[in-house]
Amino acid sequence: MNFLSSHIKYVYDPTDYASEPSEKYIEYCQDTKEVLFVDMNPGPFGMCQTGVPFGDTEWVKNWLGIEGKIDKPLPECSARPVDGFKCTKKEQSGHRFWSLFSDLCHKPEKFFWHAFLYNYCPLAFMDSNGRNITPSGTKKKELVFYCDQYFMKTIDVLQPQIIIGIGRYTEKRLQSIVRRRNRTNKIEVLYLKHPGRPVRNNRSWHRNTKRILDKRDLLKYFQ
Structure with a gap:
């Protein structure tokens, strides 16, 4: 499907051009999961570079062990070049997310025993100047339809008990999907503040996230 429009000039699909590291990441998901973290879509210095959700290059290489x-x-946007693992710009979201679970789990395998991180939408959208356009900002109803259908299948495969929407838009879409599934197994959708949003420091986001996980008795999966 063509999502280009008067304001969408570039569409990146890192699961395609970065398929090798993307598939290595998927190999961490070998079974059903109790907890499914869901981000909105690829970021310019994370998954757009490495093919991995919240894919800060250093964390992908050095902790997840993926290259x-x-x-x-x-086409490639000159303002948003893909340098892959040579990208030197930090992705704040990836740094905060993976550093938290590195502290809790110590090794990635422990995180993936019970949990997985995935994107609601696998595509990144940009205008002519390389400015990010969120899935909601595309104003493409067909995009929402396909992403919803795609994620229903993801839920059917992974069978999570808890889905954590990272950011309000993602939480809203997940709530809608879960309501429409008409399954007997009850899935709870939680909200988590996006790690890319401004906070005082990494510890602040870590502390708030651990408090939410502890309140829902989810820390047991990561310690």
């Missing part, structure tokens, strides 16, 4: 060949998206 691989990365091609260029076509």
Whole structure:
């Protein structure tokens, strides 16, 4: 499907041009999961570079142990080049997310025993100047339809008990999906503040997130 429009000039699909590291990440998901974290869509210095959700290059290489060949998206926006694992810009979201679970789990395998992180939408959208356009900002109803259908299948495969929407838009879409599934198994949707949002420091986001996990008795899966 073509999502280009008068304001959407570039569409990146890192699961395509960064398929090798993306598939290595998926290999961490070998079974059903109790907890499913869901981000909105790829960020310019994270998944757009490495093919991994919240894919800050250092955390992907050094903690998740993932590397691989990365091609260029076509067309590529000159203001948002894909440098792959040579990208030197930090992704704050990825740094905060993976550093928290590194502290809790010590090794990535422990995180993935019970949980997984995935995106509601696998695509990134930009205007002619490389400014990010969120899925809601695309104003494409068909995009929401396909992402909802895609994520219903993801839920059916992973069978999570808890889904944590990272950011309000993602939480809203997940609540809608869960309501429409008409399954007997009850799935709870929780909200988590996006790690890319401004906070005083990393510890502040870590502290708030651990408080939410503890309140829902979810820390047991990561310690």
